Structure formats: C-alpha cells, structure tokens
Amino acid sequence: MRIKFLSVILSFLLMSIAISSCLDSDENYEYSSDATIRAFGIDTITKGVYYKFTIDQLKREIYNVDSLPMGADSIIKRILINTLTVTGWVTSGLNDTVFNMNDSVDLREPIKLKVHAADGITTREYTIKVNVHKQDPDSLIWREMPSLPASPASGKQKTVVLNENLLVYTSTTTAYRTSISNPASIQWGNLITISGLPSDAELTSIINFDNQLYTTVGGKAFYSDNGINWKEMDTQGMYMVTFLAGIPANDVTGSKSTLTGIFAKDGKKFFCAKSIEETTWRRGEEEVSTDFPLREIYSTVSTNKSGIKQTVLVGNTDATIEATQTWFAKDELNWVNLSGEILCPITKNPSIMYYGNLFYIMGGEFNTIYSSSAGLDWGEAATKFRYPTEIKVTSGEKEDDEKTIEYISLFKDKGDYSLAIDANHYIWIVWNQDGSVWRGRLNKLGFKQQ
Template identity: 70%
Template structure:
C-alpha cells in the first residue's frame, strides 16, 4: 500500500514540474520574419479612376501596368498612398523615418520604402514607380519623310506594303522601294519593274504576301517580289479590278480568299478564289449600282460575332451623294467573297461624297480619308460617320485671329497641310504606320496614333 501511495505522489510531482515548465515558456515569443508588401495603391486619378498596381516580389518592384494619362505629373507630385499592407512597419528616406500613409508623397520619380519585419531583423526594400504616358495615346502624329527621288511621271502612282517593304509604283517600268525595318528613315532605291502592258497602277492590291494587278485588256498578274510579274489563268474572265482579300478565319473555316470583279457581255460580276487553288468562283448576279470599280482601298475588321469581314471603298462610275463602304457578307459558316452589301446611311450621319476615298479599321474604329483632305471621318461600325476627334487629324498649321474687342476670345483655326494637295496613295504597315505618298511632288508622310506604338 505504501508503495502504491508513493507512486501516486511521484506522479503528481512530475505533473507539477511539467505544468510549471509550460507556464514558464509563455514568455518565449517567436516574432514573424515576414517583410513583404502585400497590397499597394494610390489615391484616385482624374475623375475617380483607380489604377491597379503590380507587386513583383522577386525584384521587389511596384508599378502600374496601365500608365497614367499625360499631365498626371501635376497630380502625383502630391498624392496619398491609400493602400499599404504589411505585417511589420515601413520606413523611408535617408534617415529611415517611420512612413506615415496620412502624409502625401511625390511620385514623379521612383521612391524606395523599407519594410521591417516584426522580428526586428528582416528588412526588405521596395521600389515604387508610377508610369505616366509621355504622349497623348489618342493623338495621331505625323512626320514628313524623305520624298521620292523623282515625282511620278504618269501623274499616278500606287503605294503598297510587301513583306516589310514599301513599294511606290510610279510608271509601268519604274518603282521605288524602301525597307520599313527602320521606319524613322527611308532609303529609296530605284528598281526596274516588269509590269505588263496596259497595267493599271491603281488596281494593285497586296494580299497574303503577294501583289495582284489588272490591265486595260482584262488580264491579271501576280508578283511575289514586286518586280517580276506572272500572268494568272482567269479561265476566260475579263478582269476589271481586284478588290482585296478576305483573310483566313478559323471560326467559319475560310482560307485566304482573293476577290475581284470581272466583266461579261457588258455587265460586271463578282469573282473569288482560295489563293491556294486555281479555280475561280463566279458570282451570278450583276454587281449593285454604285459599287466602286477603281482606286480600291480595303481593310479588315472582326465583327461582334468574332468573324473577319473585309470592307472596301473606292471611286464609282456614277455620281453619288455619299461615300458608302461595302462589306463582305456570308452565311454562318462561310464568307465566299461573292456577296457584298453597302452600308448606306439615309441620315445626316452619312459620309459625304469624296474623291479617291480610303478606309482603314484602325485602333478599334473605322476612319475615312480622301477628298480635299480637310476632315477625317470616323465611325464605330461603318454606318454613322462623324468628324474624327481633334486629336485625330491631318498635320495642321494653327491660325489665330485676335478678337475684335478686348473681351473677345481669339479664333483658332486648324488648317490641314494636306488640304487640296491632290491625288495620293496610302498604305498601312504591320507597325500601324500610315504611309501617304502624293502624286504632285512625290512627298511622303508617315502617321501613327500614339497608343498603337506603345508596348
């Protein structure tokens, strides 16, 4: 009995020692070594816009992917950091003073913040950089480039892009070529071309890394290099002009389709073919009245259904009251190039009739140039047309007329440098540069909307 009683007492003693030991360990805290910024944000910009910031934990950099608008320097020179999530505390400056988020900071230049972990040992330094656009993203900027060595002798010329080069055809035997690998400068070289007899320069189209041209006698030719040309088998068709191409579209199963117009017994019809095949498909219905037949310009856009459509404008044989873009149409599974519809607008928002119109789908909108080159027209879907925004205009000179009275405001006019300059040709390269070459003097201009050049 005594032995059992002693064992019980010993057990109680051991438990007491264990409990006492556990109680003593409450004073041994383990502090966190976490010294990371988990969330960061600044006060809203402009009309309550909140910009998201990315935190690169490996490089310890914090930055905004979407740059702030031009002119934001005058806002971020004194702005609050309204979100700063850390476990420990933050210091800044040469003296590592405690950072207070209730004080405004100057973020025009990168700043550094040090995050101190709760353990008092671990420290991480972050660089905060606020990106601001140096250029207005919506502005169309023009620059005059090196002119052609000689003006077009025929009074007509055609500009096209082929495999990263700008070709300007000035006659049936000559053309000028420059690489676009360095678009800031042009180095023109004269080349002797082998255009077929009666070739219509204004009919040249570029599609799928080839050029296509028609002649006054109804023949058609193609070129892989822009210099030598090979006659196409038109299967008895007399070609009027090429319209452009419908690019491959996996959604509806289309391959690259070349489209054009041929004439038969005095009437014009559509024709089209897959560029990998030899057989042409012929339209059965006469093309609609008012459809453009010369100086064709085409562009491609993706519609709301995700299907690619080709849109063209050009000069017509009949007098028109508006410039109408024509769209390729098709069924749910094909776009055959034989069906086109005109987007005529019976409202005040139609595009006025203009000579030598060109169209482009550019930066998410349609734009129409041409006529007297005073106003650029724009449309969201190619139906209602309006004057383009003031930032999207031809190169201009500004004319200021002082007010007649002391309190009158000055009158400011923007006069297009292209106004009434005459015939031209236009091409757009893969870097979104718009190239315009003028017939009258061979001058060359390059334009691009700033945002289409941003990385």
C-alpha cells in the first residue's frame, strides 16, 4: 500500500512541475506570412453554371480562361464572390476596408483585392478580371472581300487553300493567288501561268492532300506541290476517274495519311487508295455504286468521341436521287451512304464541312444552310448560322397588323461557286458570275485561347 501511495504522490509532483513550466513559458509564436489567394470563384452566371478561374501567382492576376457569354455584363454588375480562400484577411477599396463576401461586387471592370497575411505585415495585391465575349459565339459572320481582278472564264473555277495561300483556278492555264496569312487584308496579284495541266483537266476535281494538290483527266493523274507547276503521277496502269479525299493519319488506329480515288476497269468503277508510305496503289474489289458522286466533290473530316477521325464527302452524281447524299469512309476502300430518317433536301453543287462540332451543307440556290450532328439526320441550321442577308420589313395591311420581317440571302441565285476553308476556320467562297469573294467564320472559332 505504501508503494502505491508513493507512486500517486510522485505522479502529482510531476504534473505540478509540468503545469508550472507551461505557465512560466515566455515562448514567442510566429504567425504565417502567407498572403496568397488559394482559391477564387464567383456565383453562377446561368442556371447551375460555374466558370473556373485561373490564379497567376507571379503576375498576381485572377481571370477566367473561358469567357462568359455575351450579355453577361448585366449579371456581373452585381454578383457575389462565393469562393475566396486565404490564411489572413482581405481588404479592398481606397481605404482598405475589410472585404465582406456577403456584399455583391461590380466585375464589369477589373477590381483589386489586397490580401493580408496572418502576421499583419505581409500583403499581396491581386487584380480580378472577368472576361466576357463581346461577340455572339454562335453567329456566322460574313465579310465581302476584294473581288478577283477579272471574272473567271466560261466554265467552272476551283478555289483551294495551299499552305497560307488561297488559289483560284480560272482555267487550266491561269490562276489568281493571294496570301491569307492576314485574312483581314488580301491582295490579288496578276494572273499566274499554270504549267503541266492538260487543257481538258477537270478543275473542280482538284483536291488537297498532304500539302499537295491532285487532279485527274482522261484516266491520268497529276499533282503539284506549289499549285503552279503540275506533273503526271504514276498510277501503275490504272485508269484514274477521280480523286475523292485525303484521309488523315489517325493515332488511335495507327493508320497513315491516305489518298483515295476511283479507277475504272472493264467498264466498271472501283475504289483505290495509297498511303504516304506506300509505293503501290491498293485496289478495291467492290464496284462503286451508281449514285456515288464523281464530280464537284467536297470532303470533310470529323473526330468521334473515341478520337477516331472520320471522312465524309458529298458531290454531284449522274444518277437520279431524291436527296443530297453523304458518304462516309468506312475504310480507305469502302464508302458507306449515310442515310438517316431525315434526309438533306436536294442541293445542286453541294459542299460539306464539319465546323464547330456540326456538319453543314451549303449550295443549291443558297437560301438555306443545312446542319446535322452526326451526318445522318438533317435540318435547317440555327438562325444565327446563315448566309449574309438583307432584312426586308413589310408592314401589315391594317394598322394593327404586325410587320413581317424577311431575311433575304445575298448569295441567292449567284450560280456556280467554289469553297475552301483555311487553318483559321475562315470559309472562303468565290463566285463564277462576277468574281466576287466572301469570307465567313463562326465567331467562337475565332476567339483567342488565353
């Protein structure tokens, strides 16, 4: 019992010494000098939509990479900053008043916030800037550019993009050329003399593949690396009818860039293909369908959710068809007709593009642009995605009748054309009738990534 009693007394003595030591301590505590903003965010702009903000600690700037939609100024005029993570406190304004997150702020112009570290000495000032689109991202904007010095000769011309040049072939011996490195300002020079192309070459069959141009005439094939000087290429005895499209390389499937076409044998037509690494043409065994396009072919490339690139084309055919047909490259030697429940109406001289994550078809009388999400079912494109128009307002017969507003396409009935799209997503259209040149682009495809 005495031993247990002594151990209890010893324990109390040790605790007393420890408590006394703590009470007598004069140790100084150091407060954090961290004056950085660790996280920042604002309230929702539209229903449930939050925009992510980037914090540049070196420049002490906070901004949103993805700009807010056009018209958001009315929302950010009075909005809450709902996320502001610091270790100390924040002040704002000329008098450095303590920032209250329960008060709304006006973010239409940049504001400054000063972060005070817990040590009461260290401070860092941040500039908050909210980016807002000044243009409607979903609008297709057109601009008339300088016309060709002279209208193309009789027959159809062809417009192609080669590197940073826009080439317009007006005949098999002449072409106009302009640099599009600065799309806002183009200058057409004098006619360029083309060499090496037979006089009966089909200009409308010219395609661009791997930074070279290709075309066919009389069963022969020709190519050019600058668009001016053309040479005959070896088709290994095949009677080449037309080239179709260049199928780009695909990292997912491991396939290489491939040039595709159609050749004729014993009165029948077959598909053929040759990649950039192959020395011989591969020849398909399945006969080309009679309704497959052979003239004025336009192709485009889309990328599906799996990252696989898909080539789709349209063109003119000699067969009688009830709708504009789109054809998908199942592989280099097999093309499949994409037929959904809602077909694209008959469009003379159709052109196709995969543009802004949708397929579009232009052509015909140039009244309507048709769109499709997958190239199967088609409908009229959104109102904002239209040809350049003039607005015609007609008053009602009676004073109380509403006015009728009609949008008339400036391209209506302009006739034959050719179209090309450059690396900056500009759509270039050149018209045979008067040599006029137009340039269009979907606004959101021109927004700079910050």
